[in-house]
Amino acid sequence: MSTPIVEMRNIEKHFGNVIALAGVSFDVHPGECHCLLGDNGAGKSTFIKTMSGVHQPSAGEMVVQGKTVTFESPRDAMAAGIATVYQDLAMIPLMSVTRNFWMGREPTKGSGLFKRLDIEMANETTMAEMRKMGINLRGPDQAVGTLSGGERQTVAIARAVYFGAKVLILDEPTSALGVRQTSNVLATVDKVRKEGIGVVFITHNVRHAMAVGDRFTVLNRGRTLGTAKKGEINPEELQELMAGGQELAELEGSLGGTV
Numbered sequence: 163m164s165t166p167i168v169e170m171r172n173i174e175k176h177f178g179n180v181i182a183l184a185g186v187s188f189d190v191h192p193g194e195c196h197c198l199l200g201d202n203g204a205g206k207s208t209f210i211k212t213m214s215g216v217h218q219p220s221a222g223e224m225v226v227q228g229k230t231v232t233f234e235s236p237r238d239a240m241a242a243g244i245a246t247v248y249q250d251l252a253m254i255p256l257m258s259v260t261r262n263f264w265m266g267r268e269p270t271k272g273s274g275l276f277k278r279l280d281i282e283m284a285n286e287t288t289m290a291e292m293r294k295m296g297i298n299l300r301g302p303d304q305a306v307g308t309l310s311g312g313e314r315q316t317v318a319i320a321r322a323v324y325f326g327a328k329v330l331i332l333d334e335p336t337s338a339l340g341v342r343q344t345s346n347v348l349a350t351v352d353k354v355r356k357e358g359i360g361v362v363f364i365t366h367n368v369r370h371a372m373a374v375g376d377r378f379t380v381l382n383r384g385r386t387l388g389t390a391k392k393g394e395i396n397p398e399e400l401q402e403l404m405a406g407g408q409e410l411a412e413l414e415g416s417l418g419g420t421v
Contacts, residue, residue, distance in 0.1 A: 164191050165228060167329050167360045168213070168244065173222035175208050175384075182208040184384040185222070190329055190360035195351060197363045197371040199404050200381035206364050209381065210333055213362070214246040215239035227328075243328030247318045249337065255307030259299055260288045262306045263321050291320045295350050312343030316350050323354060330354060331362040336370050348374050368401045380404050 166189035175183040183205050190196045200206045211217045213224070215233030224231055226242050233239045236246070253262045264284050271280040285302035292299055295316045306314060315335050322330055332351070336344045351374045355361055365371050371378060372392075379389040380403045387403055395403075 166191050166225075167227060169223075169225040170209075170213060171223040171225065173209070173212060173224070174220045175212055175217055176220040182384055183212065183219075186381065186384070186386050188362075188379055188386070188389075190362050192328075192360055193355055193358045194376045195355050195361040195363050195374050196377045196379065197365060197375035198379050198381060199365060199368065199371055199400065201366055201404060203383070204381040205384040206381055207333075208384075210246065210331055210362075210364060213239070214244055214331060243326060244331065245322035245325070245327035245329070246331040246333065247315065247322060247335065248333045249335075251314055251318050253306050253314060253318065256305055258303045259292070259306055259309070259317055260284050260302040262317060263288045263291070263324075267325065287324070291324050292317065295320045295353060296346070310343050311339045312346040315339075315347050319350055319354060323357065323359065327359060329360045329362065331364070333364050334366070335363070336365065336367060344370065366404070368397050368404065372397050372400070 169189040171187055172185045173183050173187070174181070174185055186205070186209060188196070188198065188209070198206060198209065208217065212219050215236040215238050218232070218234070224233070226244070231242060233242070239246075254265075260281075269280040269283050269287075270277050271283075272278055288302050289299060297313055297316050306317065309317070319330065319332070335347050335351075339347065348370065351361055351363065355374075361374075363371065363374060375392060377389055377391050378395060378400055380387040380400070382404070390400070
């Protein structure tokens with residue numbers, strides 16, 4: 163297998179006396195979708211924020227393309243090619259798809275007093291990148307607020323890919339979507355993976371993970387319970403691992419199998 167783009171080695175994160183991550187190891191390779199599963203409170207959010215430069219780890223090592231790195235901010239992570247698409251998407255609904263796509267990175271033409279937004283280039287690029295992802299917009303000036311949840315996810319993913327993401331972290335991208343929108347987002351994840359980008363897919367939905375995942379790592383109370391490749395584990399086993407199978411079995415035993 164290829165060298166991982168990103169490796170997280172024995173990452174710990176403490177908030178005072180609270181241990182949010184207790185030695186988590188995780189990596190992602192080019193063209194791979196590595197799913198990180200866990201229930202609420204498992205440590206998924208803290209892990210994402212540590213990987214994307216929001217938090218600095220209390221202990222452990224982060225390696226990007228073979229070099230040990232320290233991220234002081236999300237900007238450092240983005241410069242290293244790690245892009246994160248959060249659940250809230252950080253988009254402005256009343257603004258156009260083009261404006262949201264280029265937000266903070268607007269292309270310009272001219273110089274000095276004549277420097278201005280290159281709207282033609284911005285519009286053409288936005289339409290082309292969205293078409294690549296299977297979304298045909300009515301026009302580049304279409305407001306983001308008129309798009310479906312799945313299409314908004316695709317705008318955010320397309321933007322990250324266009325601006326050079328080597329690793330794309332997706333935070334619960336299908337959690338609030340219907341069946342059709344979910345399948346569109348999963349298809350987009352597959353397209354991104356085929357471009358050689360590593361995808362970290364955070365979810366608590368085993369079915370969605372199994373649809374696109376190449377490897378699966380389960381988090382529970384800030385620890386990894388194990389990693390399995392596609393074909394090594396079935397959905398029921400993954401669900402049980404995520405729910406804390408051993409604890410559940412013990413509870414069933416103590417209650418006489420009534421759980």
